[in-house]
């Protein structure tokens with residue numbers, strides 16, 4: 734079974750996949766395409782689209798960054814092997830599973846960087 738065969742064959746772009754709540758934050762997940770070329774490829778069907786927390790970071794009320802299991806791994810990746818272009822947060826020891834494919838990054842180095850950003854932002 735590949736990624737697309739486990740979703741309903743009649744799912745259309747924009748259809749609701751599910752609504753979930755992770756650490757007090759609600760997420761509405763819809764079917765769609767990650768790549769424009771998939772939209773015009775007759776072999777591709779809409780799949781659930783997860784938030785892009787790299788493009789639009791989101792934090793819990795405690796300042797912990799959200800991440801998805803399929804998110805490209807950052808420089809703090811702590812996996813079984815070395816980070817490469819296929820490494821994702823779901824393979825990282827800092828990733829804490831939440832609901833579905835949305836969880837938290839509990840990397841202290843990232844939290845420290847975030848705290849430093851906040852201090853700089855307060856000073857400005």
Ligand code: SF4
Pocket residue numbers: 800804805806807808809810811821822823825826827828837838839840843
């Ligand atoms: S879980 Fe956090 S530390 Fe690990 S790769 Fe993802 S963003 Fe980086």
